[in-house]
Amino acid sequence: MTYEAKNERYETMSYKRCGHSGLKLPRLSLGLWHNFGDVDELENSRRLLRYAFDAGITHFDLANNYGPPPGSAERNFGRILAEDFGSYRDELIISSKAGYHMWSGPYGEWGSRKYMLASLDQSLERMGLDYVDIFYSHRYDPETPLEETMGALDTAVRSGKALYAGISNYYDPEVFSRAVGILQELGTPCLIHQPRYSMLDRKVEGQLLATQEKLGVGSIVFSPLEQGILTGRYLDGIPEDSRAGRSDSPFLQPDKVEETMLIVRELNQIARDRGQSLAQMAISWVLRQSAVTSAVIGASRVEQIEDLLPTVDAAEFSDEELQAIDQACGLS
Secondary structure: OOOOOOOOOOOOOOEEEOOOOOOEEEOEEEEOOOOOOOOOOHHHHHHHHHHHHHOOOOEEEOOOOOOOOOOHHHHHHHHHHHHHOHHHHHHOEEEEEEOOOOOOOOOOOOOOHHHHHHHHHHHHHHHOOOOEEEEEEOOOOOOOOHHHHHHHHHHHHHOOOEEEEEEEOOOOHHHHHHHHHHHHHHOOOEEEEEOEOEOOEOOOOOHHHHHHHHHOOEEEEEOOOHHHHHHOOOOOOOOOOOOOOOOOOOOOOHHHHHHOHHHHHHHHHHHHHHOOOHHHHHHHHHHOOOOOOEEEEOOOOHHHHHHHHHHHHOOOOOHHHHHHHHHHOOOO
16 A cells, blocks of 8 residues: 555654754654564564654664664665655655674774765665765774764765764763864764663763753764663563563673663652653653753554654653652662
C-alpha cells in the first residue's frame, strides 16, 4: 500500500531551534542504531519510520556503522526512504556519522580526511541520497590533527554532500571548544554535538553543556534510556528477548542491569508519583536542560514511540523531584 503521511503530523510535536542556527529539530528524534539492520525485519523498520513521521518526528539519526552488519541500517533506510518517503525528503532531517571501524586497513576508521570523505560517499550511496542534512565526526581522533577532521567536515558541506556539520562524543570541553573554533574559522559553523546523556550517565553536565550553550551549538543526546535500563523493562528480571538478554549484545550486559536495579526502582517510584512511566520521566529529564535540543530514542515497536510522545509537553520538574532523582542516583 502506498504510504501517505498524516496531515496532522505537525500538530502535536514540539520543535526547538538548534543552537544559534536557523534549523529546528523535533524534541524527539528516531535513532537507527538498532532495529534497522539486516538481522531485523524490514517491514517492522518500515512501520517504525512511518509511525515516527506521522507523529512529527522529522529527524532520523544514522551512522555508517549502524546495523548489524555495519552499513545495513543505512542501506535498509535508503530502501524504505525511496519506497515510502520520496515525496517527503524536504521535510526530513537525515544525519550520518563517520569515526568508528568500517573497513580493513589504516583508512577505515577514526578521523582522517581520507576516511571521513570516503565514508560519506559510501553512506550516500547506501541511502541513495545526494546529500545528508547533518554529517558528524562520530568520535574525536587523538592521533589526527583536529584541523584535518574539521576540514573534512567543512569540505563535506562546501561540496553540497552535507548541509550542516556536527560532532559526536567530544567530551573534553577544551577539545570540543577547539573543534567548534576551527569550524567557525573555516566558515562552516558547528551545528550540533551528540553526546551520551541520561540520569545514570552525567559526564556532560557542568562545563560541557555550558560550553555548548555559550558557543551556540545545539545538542542532541543519545542513550537517554541507558540502553533500555530506564524503561522499567528489567524491574522484574531480564527477559530472554530483551537486548540485555541476548548473548551477543556488546552494549548491555546482565551484570550491569542487576547492579543498577536498586537505583532504577527508586527512580520508577518517583516517575509513578509524577504520573509518568520511568521511560517518560527519563526523556523528560534530559529535555528539561536548556542546552538539549532533542533526544534520540530507539524503538523496536511503535508502542514504544507512542509511549514517549507525551514527554515533549510533560510537566516541569519541581526542585524536590530533581533532588529525589539525584539522591536515588547517589549524587546528593
